Amino acid sequence: MLGECVGVGSSCEVYEWGGSADKVVKLYHSNWKQEDVLREYSNCSAAWSSGLPVPRPYEMVTWEARNGIVYERITGETLVNRIFQSLYALELFAAEEADHELRQYARVLNTIHQTPAEGIMTSQRDNLKAIIGHPEPLTAEEMAALHTYLEQLPTKKQLCHGDTNLSNLIIDGDRLVMIDWMHAAIGNPEADVAEVCVAIEYAVLPPETPAEVDQFFQSVRQTAYRIFMDEYCSVSGVTEAEIRAWYPPVAARSMASGALPAEQVEKLAAMIRERIRG
Numbered sequence: 001m002l003g004e005c006v007g008v009g010s011s012c013e014v015y016e017w018g019g020s021a022d023k024v025v026k027l028y029h030s031n032w033k034q035e036d037v038l039r040e041y042s043n044c045s046a047a048w049s050s051g052l053p054v055p056r057p058y059e060m061v062t063w064e065a066r067n068g069i070v071y072e073r074i075t076g077e078t079l080v081n082r083i084f085q086s087l088y089a090l091e092l093f094a095a096e097e098a099d100h101e102l103r104q105y106a107r108v109l110n111t112i113h114q115t116p117a118e119g120i121m122t123s124q125r126d127n128l129k130a131i132i133g134h135p136e137p138l139t140a141e142e143m144a145a146l147h148t149y150l151e152q153l154p155t156k157k158q159l160c161h162g163d164t165n166l167s168n169l170i171i172d173g174d175r176l177v178m179i180d181w182m183h184a185a186i187g188n189p190e191a192d193v194a195e196v197c198v199a200i201e202y203a204v205l206p207p208e209t210p211a212e213v214d215q216f217f218q219s220v221r222q223t224a225y226r227i228f229m230d231e232y233c234s235v236s237g238v239t240e241a242e243i244r245a246w247y248p249p250v251a252a253r254s255m256a257s258g259a260l261p262a263e264q265v266e267k268l269a270a271m272i273r274e275r276i277r278g
């Protein structure tokens with residue numbers, strides 16, 4: 001039943017499924033509980049029913065004691081791969097800047113945020129606190145200050161994706177598809193947008209990156225940030241300051257994944273400390 005592996009995430013591998021060219025199965029690592037997988041399935045089903053650009057979810061399955069979800073296969077490439085290809089070609093902002101993929105991503109996020117989603121109940125704030133936990137190198141006092149900071153942020157009740165890293169958007173020609181809905185929640189869209197901005201502003205490229213590619217990235221980083229931020233603010237009416245207010249909790253959440261290079265974790269921790277100081 002399993003075909004070729006078409007993608008890998010922190011929680012899973014994704015394979016062709018059932019001999020069909022149109023379906024894949026997202027197979028979770030065996031430590032993932034069925035209730036978590038069910039949450040992703042039901043969130044993605046709610047997004048699909050609302051007409052959002054998501055892969056059609058078909059069913060939940062188990063394969064060799066691993067929980068999985070069968071999805072429509074989206075052909076195309078993730079935004080992160082597209083950006084890396086552009087960086088290696090030293091041409092992130094070519095002639096098509098007016099319709100750059102980061103601009104399109106901002107519009108997809110705004111569409112999600114403007115959609116009323118029946119069936120997604122999770123509270124973004126509760127979810128964030130649970131995922132953040134207590135990431136290194138923040139102290140117990142700093143975590144208490146971060147929680148107080150989070151409580152003081154304004155509360156909204158909009159649909160949020162909750163995991164807007166650049167590998168969760170697949171670009172298939174004109175079709176942009178948002179995958180990976182496990183952390184969808186009701187709350188402030190600013191958190192989704194801040195996650196992308198924090199990634200652009202604080203990313204440390206892998207150590208094997210050629211020096212000229214890294215230099216090129218440093219030279220275009222702020223332009224990338226501006227393009228994405230300005231597009232989101234212009235389509236949503238949300239301000240840059242409102243988005244930047246969400247940097248501390250969102251940065252702590254990304255540190256908690258344990259997947260970031262040590263240099264990036266230090267930069268994020270310094271930013272969090274600076275901003276949560278009363």
Ligand SMILES: Nc1ncnc2c1ncn2[C@@H]1O[C@H](COP(=O)(O)OP(=O)(O)OP(=O)(O)O)[C@@H](O)[C@H]1O
Nearest residue numbers: 007008009010011012014055071072073074167180
């Ligand atoms: N429906 C799909 N069609 C085609 N490829 C997919 C599909 N779903 C996922 N993939 C591929 O598999 C990768 C991992 O999937 P996904 O993002 O759902 O996993 P994850 O473990 O939750 O990710 P993360 O690392 O963001 O936590 C994606 O980046 C993409 O390349």
Ligand SMILES: [Mg+2]
Nearest residue numbers: 009167168180
């Ligand atoms: Mg993902």
